[in-house]
Amino acid sequence: MARSLSVLGRLLTVLLMLTAIFMVFAWVPNEAEQGLVQRIFYFHVACAWVAFAAFALVAVGGIFFLWLGQTVFDDLAYAAAETGMLFCTLVLITGSIWAKPIWGTWWTWDSRLTTTLILWMLYGGYLLLRALSEPTPQIARFAAVFGIVAAADVPVIIVSVRLWRTIHPAVIVTREGTHGLEDPRMVITLLVSLAAFTALLVWFLTLRMAMLRDADRLQTLMRNIALAEAALED
Amino acid sequence: MGAFGALLRKDLRLELRAGETVLTLIGLSILILVAIVFAFNPVGGAQDAATAAGALWVAMIFAGTAGATQALAAERENGCLRALLVSPLDRALLFFAKMTADLVFIAVGQTVAVIILVLFFNLDFDRRLAAMALPLALGIIGFAALTTLLAGIAGRLRAGALLLPLLAVPLFVPALIAGVKASALALAGAPLADRLIWFKILVAFDVLFTSAGYMLFESVVTEG
Numbered sequence: 001m002a003r004s005l006s007v008l009g010r011l012l013t014v015l016l017m018l019t020a021i022f023m024v025f026a027w028v029p030n031e032a033e034q035g036l037v038q039r040i041f042y043f044h045v046a047c048a049w050v051a052f053a054a055f056a057l058v059a060v061g062g063i064f065f066l067w068l069g070q071t072v073f074d075d076l077a078y079a080a081a082e083t084g085m086l087f088c089t090l091v092l093i094t095g096s097i098w099a100k101p102i103w104g105t106w107w108t109w110d111s112r113l114t115t116t117l118i119l120w121m122l123y124g125g126y127l128l129l130r131a132l133s134e135p136t137p138q139i140a141r142f143a144a145v146f147g148i149v150a151a152a153d154v155p156v157i158i159v160s161v162r163l164w165r166t167i168h169p170a171v172i173v174t175r176e177g178t179h180g181l182e183d184p185r186m187v188i189t190l191l192v193s194l195a196a197f198t199a200l201l202v203w204f205l206t207l208r209m210a211m212l213r214d215a216d217r218l219q220t221l222m223r224n225i226a227l228a229e230a231a232l233e234d
Numbered sequence: 235m236g237a238f239g240a241l242l243r244k245d246l247r248l249e250l251r252a253g254e255t256v257l258t259l260i261g262l263s264i265l266i267l268v269a270i271v272f273a274f275n276p277v278g279g280a281q282d283a284a285t286a287a288g289a290l291w292v293a294m295i296f297a298g299t300a301g302a303t304q305a306l307a308a309e310r311e312n313g314c315l316r317a318l319l320v321s322p323l324d325r326a327l328l329f330f331a332k333m334t335a336d337l338v339f340i341a342v343g344q345t346v347a348v349i350i351l352v353l354f355f356n357l358d359f360d361r362r363l364a365a366m367a368l369p370l371a372l373g374i375i376g377f378a379a380l381t382t383l384l385a386g387i388a389g390r391l392r393a394g395a396l397l398l399p400l401l402a403v404p405l406f407v408p409a410l411i412a413g414v415k416a417s418a419l420a421l422a423g424a425p426l427a428d429r430l431i432w433f434k435i436l437v438a439f440d441v442l443f444t445s446a447g448y449m450l451f452e453s454v455v456t457e458g
Contacts, residue, residue, distance in 0.1 A: 066453050121404040128400055132393040142387040145450045146401060149383070152442055153405050160408035160435050164415070 006206065013203050016196035020046075020189070028189040037101050042189050044094040046197035047087045048116070054084030054201060055123060059151030062144030071216065072209070074140040077147055079208035081126050083201060088120045111165040115158055122150045135216075237323055241331035249339065258304045259343030262297035264350055271354050286355040287366070287417035291410055293347050294377065298340050299399040302381040303388070310389060319455055329382060329451035333444075336385075337378035344370060362423050369416035369429070372436035376409045379443040386454040409439040 024042045031038035061077030064070070095113065096106045107113065126146055133139045249255055270289040276282035309315045318328065348363070348370075357363060384401050388394035412435035419429045 066450075118404055118407050125397075125401045125404060129387070129391075129397055132397065133391050138390070141453050141456070142391075145383070145387065145453055148450065149443075149446050150405065152446060153408065156408040156435065156438055156442060160411045163431060163435070164411045 009199070009206075010203060013196070013199040016192065016199050020193040020196040023185075023189040023192055028185050029183055031186075034102055037098060040094050040098050042193040043197075044091060044098060045190060046193045047090040047094060049194055050197045050201045051084050051087035051091055051119075053198070054080040054087065054205075055119060055154075056151065057205075058084065058123070058126065058147040062147035065140060065144045066148075071140075072213075074144065075209045075212040076205070077144060078130060078212060079205045081123050081130075081143075081147070082208060083204045085120070085123050085127060086204075087197075087201075088116065088123065091116055092120060109165065111158075111162045114161045114165070118157055118161070119154070122153075126150065135219075238327055238331050241318075241323075241328065242334055245331070245335035246338065249335075255301045255304045255339045256342050259297045259301040259339060260346045262300050263293040263343055263347040266293040266296055267347065267350055267354055276355060282355060283421035284414075284418040286351055286357065287421055288414050289355070290344075290347060290351050290370075290417065291373070291414045294340070294344060294373065295403055295406060295410065296399065297343060297347075298377055298381060299402050301339055301343065302336065302385045302402075303395045303398050307389075315389070315455075325452040325455055326448050328455070329447045333378050333382040333447060336382050337374060340374050340378055341371075344374060357421070362421050365420035366417045369413050369420065369432065369436060372433065372440060373409055373413040376436065376440040376443050377406060379440065379447050380405055383443070383447040383451060383454065386451060409436055412436045412439070 020042070024039050028039065028042070030036060057080035058077045061073045061075075061080060065073035065077060092113075095116075099108070100106050126143060129146060130139060130143055267289055270285070270292065274285050276285045348366075351357065352359060352363065380402055381398070384398060384405075388398040388401065391397060412432040416429045416432035416436070419432075
């Protein structure tokens with residue numbers, strides 16, 4: 001049952017992604033002002049949504065892990081942090097590719113860009129914390145605490161960065177409001193792209209969580225074998 | 235209150251005898267201020283208020299994280315931390331005692347850093363400098379809460395000294411932005427009304443991290 005459900009989910013993800021790619025490259029009309037390059041927006045926004053959702057899951061997983069102490073919540077948080085980091089990196093890259101022809105610069109300290117960069121650094125820190133230490137229950141608790149604190153900090157970061165930018169005159173005025181989704185096909189394309197990336201997030205999360213669970217099982221098994229061998233030698 | 239006082243006294247007495255944390259803080263602050271003067275070559279006075287304020291806060295975050303690492307190394311020696319954890323102390327109390335000690339150390343370090351800033355940036359000991367005290371104090375409270383909580387994590391990892399600034403600096407960003415802005419406005423002699431919004435952010439940050447430490451320190455220090 002669970003197996004056929006996961007196969008169905010993967011098929012759906014592939015289907016959605018192919019549809020989204022077709023729509024973005026062949027179906028949706030060009031945006032009048034920005035032209036071809038605006039099409040990256042459908043992937044960019046979808047990546048941003050997935051990254052932020054994943055970072056929220058890091059905190060949710062952390063809260064449940066500290067509360068109930070079940071490893072599955074820690075696996076969720078870890079998998080979400082990795083997936084979120086991947087998509088956050090893609091957000092920064094696709095954003096830069098779009099910004100160069102449209103804004104004339106790869107990077108500007110606009111409030112959204114700055115906030116995304118700080119998020120990227122926060123969850124980079126989370127992953128370093130996990131990568132630089134042995135996987136123990138203690139590290140899982142440390143990571144949970146950091147994940148919760150980081151998520152709680154995000155609203156303060158957003159407010160402070162926005163104030164920091166609005167009080168300074170922005171060199172380049174953002175054109176977020178004029179993305180030109182007047183055409184209904186643009187809205188549909190965006191929605192399909194969002195659905196496809198959300199499905200991809202679920203796929204990545206379940207895959208990574210299964211890997212973490214297997215790694216944990218393998219470790220227990222190896223420890224038991226070592227114990228049994230030691231007992232035999234005695 | 236008795237236990238809190240005892241914990242705080244212990245940390246302060248250790249520091250008075252060895253002075254390692256405060257000396258690390260002051261030494262690094264001076265180095266960072268000198269490096270910034272070389273890097274930006276400021277003329278000083280009110281024109282360079284923003285650079286001066288920025289220099290002071292950069293010195294605080296980098297010297298402060300180094301100081302916290304130093305304090306933890308001392309705590310770990312001779313199993314002192316473990317002994318503390320074995321005692322039937324409320325973990326929240328432990329957090330507030332550690333945070334207060336941290337706060338005192340950073341405040342002493344920052345006071346010296348401000349005096350050096352006045353010399354290096356050609357400022358005056360006047361009302362403008364006094365107006366910088368409030369954002370600085372609010373920043374130090376938040377920073378002490380943040381580093382106390384994170385040092386509980388980093389202090390027990392092999393790569394802790396490296397991890398602490400990597401974890402602390404991004405989290406501190408809102409207070410850094412607000413603190414630098416409020417300090418620069420104070421040094422430039424801007425009216426209080428202009429600085430108010432930044433104070434609000436600093437207070438929000440302080441409340442957030444003090445309560446986070448209060449609630450989560452238990453999960454951090456529990457063994458096993």
